[in-house]
Structures are given as structure tokens and as C-alpha cells.
Amino acid sequence: MITTHMNGYVQEGTAQAASHRERAVDCPGDESCLVKPVHCSAQMERIQHYQDELRKRREEDSRGKHDIDPNASLRLRKLAQNPKVGVDNPTFEGKEHTTKDAITDLEELLQAIKWVQQYLSDARSHQDAELLIQLLANDDFKCAYSIYTVVSQKMNRVNPTSxxxxxxxxxxxEVQKILQSSQQKEGLELRALLTNPHLQALMQAHDSLAVQEMAEDNVIQYLGKTVKMVRLHKTRDTPLGATVRNDMDSVMVSRVVKGGTAEHSGLLNEGDEILEINGISLRGKHVNEVHDLLQQMHGTLTFLLIPSSQIKSAPHRQTVMHVRADFDYDPSDDPFVPCRELGLSFQKGDILHVISQDDPNWWQAYRDGDEENQLLAGLIPGKCFQQQRETLKRTTPDRSREQQGKRWYVKKNKQQKKKSTSLCKNAESEDVLTYEEMSLYHQPANRKRPIALIAPTNSGHDELRRRLLVVEPNKFAVAVPHTTRSARIHERNGREYHFVNRQSFEDDLSAGKFIESGEYGKNLYGTSTDSVRHVVNSGRICLLCLHTRSLKVLRSSNLKPFVIFIAPPSQERLRTLLATEGKTPKPEDLMEVIEKAREMEQDFGHVFDATIVNAEPNEAFFELRRLIEKLDTEPQWVPTSWLC
Known part of the structure; x- marks a missing residue:
């Protein structure tokens, strides 16, 4: 894919803002948001003529083909010159001619010796000449001399330096396709050779080295500047993966997208100026003209480039960073995304594989599970960039937010990276949710993750917890809470409650040892991290029903909880479920439950590992068990900070 855009970004109050963006050639885009290209009929006619000529040549080449068309490629033409030679005994052009020359040389030498023999006076010399004549006339000697001549000339041949x-x-x-219908012995033998994995690996290695060597050899002078020639192959299935922009009359490479041919070849770099493509000059062309031009081109593309003058840092191994998105993102609603067609949409809670942070404002990433279907990496806002503009939204009045955002973005791209880092740190202090780095974690068999059920009141999460405790009491348990009230006759310390005095409770509360706490009847109650840890150490699964305000303490501990949100069903279904429990809530009470659930999901949805809609209690129960059992069989994404 080659994408195009103008140099700059969305600017305030200009009708041309839509053209100041990158445009995807191989991806379907929103044509209505682009400036219409300036048509160049003569140029288009040249391209059309070029395509017609290629089509005519292919049609002529395809006429009159038999099992093996000797004119289909250079190799087959060479084989056709000597059809008696098989694949395992390859020859080279001119061998027959070389053999005849060797026999002629022997005949001339034989005649010369016979002529000299007439003038020899002594018998010994006559005898030696006769021996030479017999040797030169011997058929075995002639054959040996012919072989020697061919081999020596072949070994002395100068190999190509590139x-x-x-x-x-x-x-x-190409040859394999031609040989598909062939039943000749030579054709079958050649096809078997070409499909051999070792030969295919050899060809792949050859092409990889050849691309690099040809790129070095094709550095020449053009208009007083050093330029290089690059050849890349463009197909409909394999996008090129690069973006370009206008800089005055020049067309510059703006971005190399991970996953494309350009990135794999390493021959295109950011800042390179493209002078020509397949002999067509790009100087003075609008980016939309470049788009239309490249859409019609397929196969081998030859780029004439002026290499970037930027100092290239030493190549380093790209590492993939896995992050969880803490916000929803739709590139179609983002006026700042450089290329809307390359923008990667995602939802809160999605796992993203970030494979490039070369541009701090726009990272390149894949969604988890989409790597096979998504050929090119997509663009997502960088962490610092997202933090800064979200902070700006909070501090800017609504009526001027959009205009302020545009002015800030243009100004921001002119600042140094050092200032960007400082702004990033300031934005982090505002607790703006962007991304959280994640890693895969498989829970040990003897240390199960606590299950935290989060839901508004009357959503049924307490009932789900009770059913789990009844069905499998040896597998599930609850944490023993702490309280400041006195123990009753049937209660035992450490079984129903941990009974402590008020001062001890308050000291532990100040030390952050309680996941949740509250006061009822002038007595304090709470669940401590130590109580949860005691259940975990026993090898059982600790079940917790918590309020969202308790998540911060729970997730900051080393307990690695698995958080499940139990969402209420529709208002009518919720009324029916509560009626089975003997409850008759008012309509406003039902609406309050649903609104509270929406608030929870909006504010804390990024930390929910799973969501269950409790519309059918039995189905919700079996889904809850399935999610818990999956923790034993599949690794889960957890914050990387938990594993440090």
C-alpha cells in the first residue's frame, strides 16, 4: 500500500484541511473528504498506453503455446536450443559451437604435423611425428580434448559481479505454471526440481541478498544529487505499506507501515524523495494524482529516490509491547489522525500489540487476534499524545474546545521531543486513562486468582456467589471479614469474623490493608487483603462481591484478581426476576439500577476482565463457571506491573 497526504495537519478555519492527511491507495477510503485531483489527461493516456502494451505482449506470448513454450522464459529458450540435454545435465549457450571449434583445431594441428613430417631428415623425428599423428587421429583423444576445451572455457568465464x-x-x-500441463519427462523432472523446498529456500535467500546488493549498486547521480533505484513488487494481496506527502513540488516518503512490502525490504525510508515511478516523474504532482497513478500500477515498481538526509540511528530490534486500551477510539471521528484509512478502531478493554513507536504521536499496532487478517499495522494515538489532548479537553471550555485542540496540535508538532516528554509527565498526573501495559499470565494450580463480582444492587451477583459456594464448597470460599463488634455466643474468632478493637481496625484501615470497609450500627466492618490471601494460600478460589471503589486497592495488591461485571438485563426483565424473589421495586428503582450499571461500565469498564448479563440466572451461572474454569486452561492478560 502507498498512502498519500499533504505535509501538515488539520488547521483551523481552512477549507483545505481535508487534503492535509495521508491517503490510502490499497484501502477503501472516504472519497468525499478529499480534494479532487488535478486531472492530467496526457499523463493518464501514457499510463493507459503502457498498460495496453503490456497486455498485448502477454496476449502475443500466450498464442500457440503447447505443453512447454520454449519462448516463455530465458531458461526455457536455452533448454530448447539443445533438447537432447536433460535437466540434470544442463548445458550453456555456445557449447556445440565450442566443441566444433576444438575438433577443427585438432584437424589443423594434424595437417600441420603431416606437412612438417615431410621435411624431417632423421628416422627418430619421423617416428615421433607418426606417434603424434596417431594420437590426434584417435577418437578418444578427440573427445577428451573437446571436454577439456569446454570445461576450461567455462571455468575461465568471468562471473557477474552483481x-x-x-x-x-x-x-x-512462472516456469512451474508453464509446466503444469506438461507430461514430458523433462518437464516433470524440472517441475520436481523447482518445487523442492531446498531450491525454493535458495531462491528466497538469493532474492533477499539481491535486493540489498542491487539497491547499493543502483546508487547514481541525478541532477547533481545522489539517487538510488529501488524495485518493489506490488500485488493486490500484498500491500506496499508506505505513506507519502507533498513538500513543495516534491513527493516524500512520510511513513513506512509495518507489515508491508516496503518495511520487509528495508529499501524505503522516511524522508526519501520519490523522483520517478516506472519512469514517470512525480515532481510537481499532487498527492491525489500519485494515488490515481499507483492504483493503476501492479507488478514490479521501479522507484527513483533521493535518499533521506536524516541521520539514521543504528538498527535495533523492534519489540512488541502489549497494551490494554482504557478508552474507545474511532479514527473516523478523529480530525488529527494522519490517515483515516489506516486508523485502527478499538474499544475499551481491547488488547493491542504495539509494534512501532517511531512516531510518538501515532503508534502502529494490531488488535489481539487480528494479526492474520490485518496485513498492515494500524495507527493509534500515542500514549502521551492521547493524555495531552484528553487533559486539554478537561481544561478547555466546550465552545472553544475544537478550535483550541487544532491550534494545539499544529503547535505541538513543532515542539522538541524533550518538551513532549515533560508534557507527558504532566498529563499523567491528571490520571488520564490511555493504555496499560499487559502480559500473559497462567495461574498456578495451587494459587488461584480471586474472583471479584462487580454489580449494582439487585443485579443478582450475591445469588451467583452463594450458588458457587453451595455447589462446590471445597473449591470456593469467602474471605473472613473484620469487625469491631463483640462476638455472639455461637460465633468464633476467625470463622465468622475477625473480632478486633476499633483502634486496631482504624490503624489497618489507614495502612491500606482493607479492600473494602464501612460502618453499620456504630460498628466497623471490612475485608482485608490478608483474609483474601489466606484463602488463596489454601488452594481455594476466593469469591468477592465488591463495590467499584474497592477495585483500586484490590488491583494494587499482589492478589491478581479476575474481575467480572454482572450487568442487569432490561428493565422489564429485571422487574420479573426481582418479583420471583418477592421484591416489588418501583420503576424509578429499576431505572436507578440500570443507570448505575452504565456508570460502572463507563468509569471502570477498562478493568473488567469479563461481563455477564444476568438475564437468565441459570445461563449466567453456567457462564460464570465457564469463565472461572478457563483460568486453569488458558493464559490471561494481566497488567505487567503485577508480574514485576
Whole structure:
């Protein structure tokens, strides 16, 4: 894919703002938001003529083909020159001619010796000449001399100092297609050779080295500047993966997208100026013209480039960072995304594989599970960039927020990275939710993760917990709470409650040892992290029903909880479920439950590991058990900070 955009970003109060963005060629885009290109009929006619010529050549080449068309490729033409030679005994052009020359040389030498023999006076010399004549006339000697001549000339031949092509794999595929219908012995033998995995690996290695070597060899002078020639292959299934922008009359490479041919080849770099593509000059062309031009081009594209003058840092190994998104993102609603077609949409809680942070404002990433279907990486807002604009939204009046945001964005891109880092730190202090780094974690068999059920009142999460405790009492348990009230006759310390005095409770509360706490009847109650840890150490699963305000303490501990949100059903269904329990809530009470659930999901949805809608209690119960059992069989994403 080649994408195009103007140099700059959305600017305040300009009708041309829509053109100041990158445009995707291989992705379907929103054509209505783009400036219409300036049509160049002569240029388009040249391209059309070029395409017509290629089509005519292909049609002519395809006429009159038999099992093996000797004119289909250079290799087959060479084989056709000597059809008696099989694949395992390859020859090279001119061998027959070389053999005849060797026999002629022997005949001339034989005649010369016979002529000299006439002038020899002594018998010994006559005898030696006769031996030479017999040797030169011997058929075995003639054959040996012919072989010697061919081999010596072949060994003395000068090998090419650079590869002749970087498309050896394509040539092999071309020959294989031609041989598909062949039943000749030579054709079957050649097809078996070309499909051999070792030969295919050799061709792949050859092309990889050839691309690099040809790129170095193709550095020449053009208009007084050093330029290089790069060849890349563009197909409908394999996008190129690069973006370009206008800089005055020049067309510059703006971004290399991970996953494309350009990134794999390493031949295109940010800041390179593209002078020509397949001999067509790009100087003075609008980016939309470049878009239309490249849409019609397929196959091998030859780029004439002025290499970037930027100092390239030493190559380093790209590491993938896995993050969980703490906000929803839709690139179609983002006026600042450089290329809307490359923008990657995601929802709160999605896992993203960030594979490039070269541009601190716009990272390149894949959604978890989409790597096979998503050829090119998508663009997502960088962490610092997202924090800064979210902070700006909180501090800017609504009526001027959009205009202030545009002015800030233009100004921000002119600042140094040092200032950007400082702003990022300031934004973090505002507790703006962006991304959280994640890692895969598989719970040990003897240390189960606590299950925290989060839900508004009357959503049924207490009932789900009670059913789990009844069905499998040896697998599930609850944490013994603390209280400041006195123990009753049937109660035992450490079984129903941990009975402590008020001062001790308040000291532990100040020390952050309680996940949740409250006061009822002038007595304090709470669940401590130590109580939960005691259940975990026993090998059982601790079940917790918590308020959302308790999540911060629970997640900051080393307990690694698995948080499940129990969402209420529709208002009518909720009324029916509560009626089975003998409850008759008012309509406003039902609406309050649903609104509270929406608030919970809005404010804390990014930390929910799963959500269950409790519309059918039995189905919700079986789904809850399935999620808990999955923790034993599948690794789960957890914050990387938990594993440090």
C-alpha cells in the first residue's frame, strides 16, 4: 500500500484541511473528504498506453503455446536450443559451437604435423611425428580434448559481479505454471526440481541478498544529487505499506507501515524523495494524482529516490509491547489522525500489540487476534499524545474546545521531543486513562486468582456467589471479614469474623490493608487483603462481591484478581426476576439500577476482565463457571506491573 497526504495537519478555519492527511491507495477510503485531483489527461493516456502494451505482449506470448513454450522464459529458450540435454545435465549457450571449434583445431594441428613430417631428415623425428599423428587421429583423444576445451572455457568465464535479477522466485513460479500441463519427462523432472523446498529456500535467500546488493549498486547521480533505484513488487494481496506527502513540488516518503512490502525490504525510508515511478516523474504532482497513478500500477515498481538526509540511528530490534486500551477510539471521528484509512478502531478493554513507536504521536499496532487478517499495522494515538489532548479537553471550555485542540496540535508538532516528554509527565498526573501495559499470565494450580463480582444492587451477583459456594464448597470460599463488634455466643474468632478493637481496625484501615470497609450500627466492618490471601494460600478460589471503589486497592495488591461485571438485563426483565424473589421495586428503582450499571461500565469498564448479563440466572451461572474454569486452561492478560 502507498498512502498519500499533504505535509501538515488539520488547521483551523481552512477549507483545505481535508487534503492535509495521508491517503490510502490499497484501502477503501472516504472519497468525499478529499480534494479532487488535478486531472492530467496526457499523463493518464501514457499510463493507459503502457498498460495496453503490456497486455498485448502477454496476449502475443500466450498464442500457440503447447505443453512447454520454449519462448516463455530465458531458461526455457536455452533448454530448447539443445533438447537432447536433460535437466540434470544442463548445458550453456555456445557449447556445440565450442566443441566444433576444438575438433577443427585438432584437424589443423594434424595437417600441420603431416606437412612438417615431410621435411624431417632423421628416422627418430619421423617416428615421433607418426606417434603424434596417431594420437590426434584417435577418437578418444578427440573427445577428451573437446571436454577439456569446454570445461576450461567455462571455468575461465568471468562471473557477474552483481545479481542479474531479484525475482528468481517469480521466475521459478512462472516456469512451474508453464509446466503444469506438461507430461514430458523433462518437464516433470524440472517441475520436481523447482518445487523442492531446498531450491525454493535458495531462491528466497538469493532474492533477499539481491535486493540489498542491487539497491547499493543502483546508487547514481541525478541532477547533481545522489539517487538510488529501488524495485518493489506490488500485488493486490500484498500491500506496499508506505505513506507519502507533498513538500513543495516534491513527493516524500512520510511513513513506512509495518507489515508491508516496503518495511520487509528495508529499501524505503522516511524522508526519501520519490523522483520517478516506472519512469514517470512525480515532481510537481499532487498527492491525489500519485494515488490515481499507483492504483493503476501492479507488478514490479521501479522507484527513483533521493535518499533521506536524516541521520539514521543504528538498527535495533523492534519489540512488541502489549497494551490494554482504557478508552474507545474511532479514527473516523478523529480530525488529527494522519490517515483515516489506516486508523485502527478499538474499544475499551481491547488488547493491542504495539509494534512501532517511531512516531510518538501515532503508534502502529494490531488488535489481539487480528494479526492474520490485518496485513498492515494500524495507527493509534500515542500514549502521551492521547493524555495531552484528553487533559486539554478537561481544561478547555466546550465552545472553544475544537478550535483550541487544532491550534494545539499544529503547535505541538513543532515542539522538541524533550518538551513532549515533560508534557507527558504532566498529563499523567491528571490520571488520564490511555493504555496499560499487559502480559500473559497462567495461574498456578495451587494459587488461584480471586474472583471479584462487580454489580449494582439487585443485579443478582450475591445469588451467583452463594450458588458457587453451595455447589462446590471445597473449591470456593469467602474471605473472613473484620469487625469491631463483640462476638455472639455461637460465633468464633476467625470463622465468622475477625473480632478486633476499633483502634486496631482504624490503624489497618489507614495502612491500606482493607479492600473494602464501612460502618453499620456504630460498628466497623471490612475485608482485608490478608483474609483474601489466606484463602488463596489454601488452594481455594476466593469469591468477592465488591463495590467499584474497592477495585483500586484490590488491583494494587499482589492478589491478581479476575474481575467480572454482572450487568442487569432490561428493565422489564429485571422487574420479573426481582418479583420471583418477592421484591416489588418501583420503576424509578429499576431505572436507578440500570443507570448505575452504565456508570460502572463507563468509569471502570477498562478493568473488567469479563461481563455477564444476568438475564437468565441459570445461563449466567453456567457462564460464570465457564469463565472461572478457563483460568486453569488458558493464559490471561494481566497488567505487567503485577508480574514485576
Amino acid at each position: 545479481p542479474l535479477t531479484a525475482q528468481a522466485q517469480e521466475l521459478c513460479l
